[in-house]
Amino acid sequence: MAPGLLGIEGLDRAEIESYLHRAKAFQSHGASNFKKLDTLRGKLLVNLFFENSTRTRTSFEIAAKRLGADTISIAASGSSVTKGESLVDTLNTLAAMRPHAIVMRHSASGAPHFLARHLETPIINAGDGMHEHPTQALLDALTILDHKPALEGLRVAIIGDIIHSRVARSNVHLLSKFGAQIVLCGPAPMLPPDLAKLAPGVVLTHDIREAIDGADVIMMLRVQLERQHETPFPPGDYFRFYGLRPEHLTLTRQDTIVMHPGPINRGREISSEVADSKRSVILNQVENGVAVRMAVLEKVMGVQAA
Amino acid sequence: MIRICIKNGRVMDPASGHDAIADVLIADGKIAAIGIDLDTTGAEIFDATGMIVAPGFIDMHVHLREPGMEHSETIESGGRAAAAGGFTTVCCMPNTSPVNDSPVVTTYIIERARRLSPVNVYPIGAITKGSLGEELAAIGAMKQAGIVAISDDGRPVMNARVMRRAMESAKAFGLPVINHCEDLNLSAGGDMHEGFASVRMGLRGIPACSEDVMVARDILLAEVTGAKYHVAHISARHSVEMVRYAKARGLDVTTEVCPHHFTLADTDILPYDSNFKMKPPLRSCFDVEAVTEGLANGAIDVIATDHAPHPGSEKMQEFERCPFGITGLETAIGLSLEQLVHKGRVSLMRMIEMFTVNPDRILKLGKGRLVAGAVADITIFDTDRAWTFDINKSQSKSRNTPFHGREFRGGQVAAIVNGRFVWRLT
Numbered sequence: 001m002a003p004g005l006l007g008i009e010g011l012d013r014a015e016i017e018s019y020l021h022r023a024k025a026f027q028s029h030g031a032s033n034f035k036k037l038d039t040l041r042g043k044l045l046v047n048l049f050f051e052n053s054t055r056t057r058t059s060f061e062i063a064a065k066r067l068g069a070d071t072i073s074i075a076a077s078g079s080s081v082t083k084g085e086s087l088v089d090t091l092n093t094l095a096a097m098r099p100h101a102i103v104m105r106h107s108a109s110g111a112p113h114f115l116a117r118h119l120e121t122p123i124i125n126a127g128d129g130m131h132e133h134p135t136q137a138l139l140d141a142l143t144i145l146d147h148k149p150a151l152e153g154l155r156v157a158i159i160g161d162i163i164h165s166r167v168a169r170s171n172v173h174l175l176s177k178f179g180a181q182i183v184l185c186g187p188a189p190m191l192p193p194d195l196a197k198l199a200p201g202v203v204l205t206h207d208i209r210e211a212i213d214g215a216d217v218i219m220m221l222r223v224q225l226e227r228q229h230e231t232p233f234p235p236g237d238y239f240r241f242y243g244l245r246p247e248h249l250t251l252t253r254q255d256t257i258v259m260h261p262g263p264i265n266r267g268r269e270i271s272s273e274v275a276d277s278k279r280s281v282i283l284n285q286v287e288n289g290v291a292v293r294m295a296v297l298e299k300v301m302g303v304q305a306a
Numbered sequence: 307m308i309r310i311c312i313k314n315g316r317v318m319d320p321a322s323g324h325d326a327i328a329d330v331l332i333a334d335g336k337i338a339a340i341g342i343d344l345d346t347t348g349a350e351i352f353d354a355t356g357m358i359v360a361p362g363f364i365d366m367h368v369h370l371r372e373p374g375m376e377h378s379e380t381i382e383s384g385g386r387a388a389a390a391g392g393f394t395t396v397c398c399m400p401n402t403s404p405v406n407d408s409p410v411v412t413t414y415i416i417e418r419a420r421r422l423s424p425v426n427v428y429p430i431g432a433i434t435k436g437s438l439g440e441e442l443a444a445i446g447a448m449k450q451a452g453i454v455a456i457s458d459d460g461r462p463v464m465n466a467r468v469m470r471r472a473m474e475s476a477k478a479f480g481l482p483v484i485n486h487c488e489d490l491n492l493s494a495g496g497d498m499h500e501g502f503a504s505v506r507m508g509l510r511g512i513p514a515c516s517e518d519v520m521v522a523r524d525i526l527l528a529e530v531t532g533a534k535y536h537v538a539h540i541s542a543r544h545s546v547e548m549v550r551y552a553k554a555r556g557l558d559v560t561t562e563v564c565p566h567h568f569t570l571a572d573t574d575i576l577p578y579d580s581n582f583k584m585k586p587p588l589r590s591c592f593d594v595e596a597v598t599e600g601l602a603n604g605a606i607d608v609i610a611t612d613h614a615p616h617p618g619s620e621k622m623q624e625f626e627r628c629p630f631g632i633t634g635l636e637t638a639i640g641l642s643l644e645q646l647v648h649k650g651r652v653s654l655m656r657m658i659e660m661f662t663v664n665p666d667r668i669l670k671l672g673k674g675r676l677v678a679g680a681v682a683d684i685t686i687f688d689t690d691r692a693w694t695f696d697i698n699k700s701q702s703k704s705r706n707t708p709f710h711g712r713e714f715r716g717g718q719v720a721a722i723v724n725g726r727f728v729w730r731l732t
Contacts, residue, residue: 009506086619086622086623087623087624106624108624108625108626108627109507109508109509109578109625110507110508110509110577110578110624110625113577114578114579114623114624114625128508129508129509129626130508130509130510131507131508131509132508163505166508169506169508192500194501194504194505195505197502197505198505198506229494229495230494
């Protein structure tokens with residue numbers, strides 16, 4: 001299998017720490033007077049997005065450009081996929097043009113894992129269905145570490161549509177490896193009991209107040225209507241029971257931070273007041289996304305011969 | 307007149323309980339004699355020393371894909387794969403294109419098989435027109451044309467009223483009803499067994515209860531109608547319990563299990579490899595244990611493969627886009643020996659019974675017995691030879707199996723149909 005980045009689950013603590021360490025060094029490159037690096041000069045990155053994305057795709061492009069790489073971004077709707085080409089053929093075609101890595105987002109869980117078995121080119125998973133979103137977990141960890149001294153011992157509440165969330169899975173794997181306590185919270189149909197076995201230190205609750213009690217970090221998730229075959233929870237009741245509102249913040253400590261991988265739906269899983277409050281680090285997450293993806297691209301593309 | 311003498315094998319016939327080293331003399335497509343010191347003048351001698359000589363194995367659940375999907379399999383290639391798997395008889399499910407819901411299609415299959423298949427092929431007709439679950443198919447006319455059971459395999463009959471009518475009709479025509487039990491509302495969108503493995507891989511689940519609720523419904527309907535009812539490819543532990551319950555009540559209810567369901571669990575799935583994707587899905591280790599126990603205690607009657615060929619173009623895709631199903635004809639005996647006999651879960655005689663006389667009792671084919679005077683359909687296999695399954699040498703047109711490269715201890719050696727060798731190990 002080509003060395004890429006498919007998920008967090010298979011990484012060990014040292015590998016994650018090394019990504020975070022490099023990302024920290026790249027954080028300063030976000031300043032307006034940054035100097036473009038030439039680490040990846042002459043290297044080509046293909047961004048292949050079979051699902052819509054604003055932040056992740058832009059973030060990977062900016063990260064690649066800051067490292068001096070050339071990037072090409074392809075959206076599936078404008079590609080030969082609409083002519084009936086299979087995923088393997090699309091990837092083989094792109095790989096034949098010799099990019100140094102392919103960043104890929106796909107609506108099918110495991111699509112990049114399946115392709116990695118058939119492809120030499122390293123694949124970086126930018127989100128596969130309901131499975132993993134490794135760079136999101138890395139940038140979330142970096143953001144938490146901007147506000148907290150360590151991940152170990154933190155209590156992190158992840159609230160929302162857990163079953164359909166690749167962000168939740170990647171975060172659970174990462175945070176658990178560093179000894180954080182994780183509380184997963186959501187409506188019963190979005191929170192199957194087997195989630196508790198995902199990693200050590202995970203507990204489940206259907207009560208948002210219980211979830212945020214004593215939390216150092218609150219991560220809110222969007223309800224992924226596009227992944228549902230049904231309406232498992234009355235939409236009108238969702239904000240009432242699982243929307244994070246100002247009265248919830250009064251139950252938490254002053255230093256509890258609120259995160260969201262975006263896109264946020266104001267008035268659905270998070271109130272405008274909370275999203276725009278001082279507790280919210282949502283835009284820090286976006287900013288850190290570039291630094292983390294620079295670290296990942298440097299590792300994945302830098303090791304290869306040009 | 308072709309004469310064959312199978313010398314010195316361990317002849318095992320579950321129907322009679324016969325189990326002894328003997329010679330089997332075949333003449334004119336029939337078993338002429340079983341015994342020692344037989345007159346073998348002019349006979350071809352097959353030395354079966356150290357081998358088991360059994361009634362021809364019957365696989366009552368295969369997909370031959372013809373008519374309509376000949377790029378996946380044909381009656382000829384599927385028949386060859388069956389022979390190479392040690393089977394002498396297969397029953398093909400009706401989900402072809404067109405669906406086998408009329409005597410025309412039934413006759414087509416039977417005629418094609420007569421000309422091209424090395425093994426006996428008995429078609430199973432559809433329960434409903436187009437297997438759409440709405441209007442009953444021409445069950446009586448298909449019976450006259452040669453079907454041996456009805457099933458909408460792959461498309462469960464969701465409407466309980468339609469199922470009741472199908473059972474009444476099947477009973478009147480003396481046919482068993484075979485159902486693929488899956489409540490489509492409960493399983494909607496699912497790609498693998500619902501459990502920790504599906505949660506971990508981010509794949510949608512097919513809960514065990516989607517099977518259980520339909521097995522429960524059908525058993526109740528079988529009692530109401532008095533029909534002969536057979537649960538296809540049972541996989542869930544509560545379903546096995548319910549079949550046991552139905553039998554205890556004296557109902558004419560039977561079931562089959564596929565070798566992959568007593569061999570692999572959901573945790574054995576190679577991540578996102580569609581060669582592990584089928585319906586019902588590979589279930590939990592508790593279900594694997596329950597079906598194995600069901601084979602041992604008699605709750606389960608038959609081993610059937612659900613041989614479901616799909617071309618590489620359909621299986622080389624994202625897991626959730628791949629069709630369900632794996633091939634199984636050539637690995638069935640090897641897996642049964644490995645999981646059931648070598649592990650001491652069932653006796654060799656019991657294993658043979660589940661491949662021969664038991665499916666025959668359900669389908670009334672007049673086969674599955676190794677006695678003088680019977681049609682000479684014979685399966686010869688061994689129990690200790692080491693061999694490795696190589697999909698590249700498969701007789702099937704398709705390659706979708708999770709068992710490529712698996713090392714087996716014991717397996718098929720030869721298959722004889724109507725007194726002729728149709729396959730021999732080379």
